[in-house]
Amino acid sequence: MSHEVLVLNSDYEPLNVCNMKRAISLMFLGKVDVLHTNSAIIHTISGSFDLPSVVRLRRHVRRPMPELRLSRRSIFARDNYTCQYCGHTSKELTIDHVIPKRLGGATTWDNLVCCCRKCNTKKGDKSLQKVCFTLKRLPRRPKYVPFISLTKYLDGARNTIWRDYLPIFDDVPAQQQAINEEGN
Ligand SMILES: [Zn+2]
Structure with a gap:
């Protein structure tokens, strides 16, 4: 993680995660401002400086809103x-499928949920009422879609410096995030 750098747009929207080499070249080209450094120091002919951890582009980059494709990974x-x-x-x-396919349940954001093997076996192709299951929260299409990949986004959310710059992906409860961190 310490060799990766979070790149923010001029309006602080997270755009990308790049490697240190790329970040340093952006710094030398004067294209970014360094918002946070990590603890490592690099020595060059012209002197030594702290390695960046979060940089912000000086010029705004226009990006269309990314499309989040419905996939197993994005549901997870x-x-x-x-x-x-x-x-x-x-x-x-x-x-x-919350409403089983057999009962006309669609393969959509609001009918698919993440499920452990135990619950999956118990539920099978039955309805929620039949197995007396309740949902932790109603599934729906995420409102916020990160520009950076979901994997990088979730990894980045564990970095204490980066976390402040990453908008909340949908409304992942902080408590759940903490449990997830402990599990890793
Ligand atoms: Zn379960």
Whole structure:
């Protein structure tokens, strides 16, 4: 993580995560301001300086809003790798149709949830009422879509310096995020 640099747009929107070499060249070209450094120092012919951790572009880069494709990975990320029935956080997760396909349930943001194997087996293709399951929260399409990849975004959210610059992805409860951190 310390060799990666978070790049923000001029309006502080996270744009990218780049490597140190690229970040240093942006610094020397005068294209970015360094907002945070990490503890490492680099020595060059012209002197020594702290390595950047977060940089901000001086000129605004226009970017269209990214499209977030419905995928297993994006459902896992939205639900913070937490079973939406029992609240269990696990790496061994699956995707469940809340209203089963058999009963006309669609493959959409608001009908798919992250589910642990145990709950998945118990639920099978039955309705919530039948198995007496309740949802931790109603599934829906995330409102905020990060420019940076979900994996990088979730990793970045664990970096104490970067966290402040990363808008909250949908409304992942802070408590769940903490559980996730402990599990790693
Ligand atoms: Zn479960």
